[in-house]
Amino acid sequence: MADTATGTAFVAFERVQKSYDGESLVVKDLNLDMPKGEFLTMLGPSGSGKTTCLMMLAGFETATHGEIKLDGKPINNIPPHKRGIGMVFQNYALFPHMTVAENLAFPLEVRKIGKSEREQKVKRALDMVQMGAFGGRRPAQMSGGQQQRIALARALVFEPELVLMDEPLGALDKQLRESLQFEITNLAHELGITVVYVTHDQTEALTMSDRVAVFDDGRIQQLAPPDELYERPQNSFVAQFIGENNTLEGRVTQISGDACVVQLDNGEEIDATPVNVSGVGDRTLVSIRPERVEIDPQLGPDAHTLKAEVKEFIYMGDTFRTRLSVAGNDNFIVKTRNRADQVRLRPGQHVTIGWLPRDCRALDA
Known part of the structure; x- marks a missing residue:
């Protein structure tokens, strides 16, 4: 390059x-x-x-x-x-x-x-x-x-x-x-x-x-x-090495231009941007940054949502860091700003998380 x-x-x-x-x-x-x-x-x-x-x-x-x-x-x-x-x-x-x-x-x-x-x-x-x-x-x-x-x-x-x-x-x-x-x-x-x-x-x-x-x-x-x-x-490699990154494993089931559908290993389907996958059937690691994910999302009709279980809720001063179990990944991290109205989550609690498809990238497995 x-x-x-x-x-x-x-x-x-x-x-x-x-x-x-x-x-x-x-x-x-x-x-x-x-x-x-x-x-x-x-x-x-x-x-x-x-x-x-x-x-x-x-x-x-x-x-x-x-x-x-x-x-x-x-x-x-x-x-x-x-x-x-x-x-x-x-x-x-x-x-x-x-x-x-x-x-x-x-x-x-x-x-x-x-x-x-x-x-x-x-x-x-x-x-x-x-x-x-x-x-x-x-x-x-x-x-x-x-x-x-x-x-x-x-x-x-x-x-x-x-x-x-x-x-x-x-x-x-x-x-x-x-x-x-x-x-x-x-x-x-x-x-x-x-x-x-x-x-x-x-x-x-x-x-x-x-x-x-x-x-x-x-x-x-x-x-x-x-x-x-x-x-x-x-x-x-770059997604994992630069900053913090969440990954979900799956297989590409559809590609159309700058959008694709990935079937995760737990059977759920999500939309993503294909970046480093060559075709339908490819194994992929879907990458989403922790700050791009919302808990109980208010992102509108385009957002993709999944169910998750809270594993840990950590106070870090200016941010809260929530560790979740999502689609087989027990180390899925969500970062949220410390706001006065922040609800403190408890381990074992079930929540809905969401993100916009453009923030989700299908990369090489």
Whole structure:
């Protein structure tokens, strides 16, 4: 799967493969185009190939087959330090024996930039990440969040057009991680830099990215803006991996254009949008997001309704989470907003649930 913008791509992977043992491929025939200024996240479980792609782009790994281009030029044979790419890692990778200012000056010295220009660039990069007063400190004298800001400043100090980030917020606590997510995204857009960001945290991917490439088994399963990925997953893997998702198993009994009928394994029939099924008789996993389902629905005549039994009713502050048994699935979740008139449900209670057919997708089994 590839973006079609070839020719205008700032970063391009063309039929890239990677194998460590000469037999099994960690990355399989990857085609990916990125325009300049895009914030693209590579998302996927461990071993899906996302970090290997980042390392090939950085130059720390070599592609077994295919070509990687930066601004139209092949970079497969260019060593990492000559690619002009900024890098931010999870473990900060700061030199402990150097002050913050010396850490930032190091990539500038390597590039033979004169002392006064170095000082200006270091000051500007520290101000960018709100760390102007920390130039004289050593990394050990700072918190994890401060060190990660310094690592970010060091990646930006020589004004690269491309910055690669490998799980940069993985070691930080939730609140700090969330505030840095916004800072990094805003900074990237302000400076107009292109960012390739690797994470296995889907919330991070959805909140930070212009587009997300979902990896599994060495391939991109879907490449799309965050809302499209969540609302319109193209296969069962993406539907299950991005956000929370309910599934019901069944078989396709009718297809007509952008609608189909699925007979669930308990014999009930429901309407769905066919997405990744090839024909009548196919096994399918029907996918519905928890927030698209209503209990005692008021959705009008088009809604699809099923009977359900309450298994658990959980108070979560701003939402209620109800676990139901529906058509053979005992882990069917419904999320509802915490409203003053919310009826508290009890385990064992029988309810009717409903959703609109457009919110229900028939995917590969």
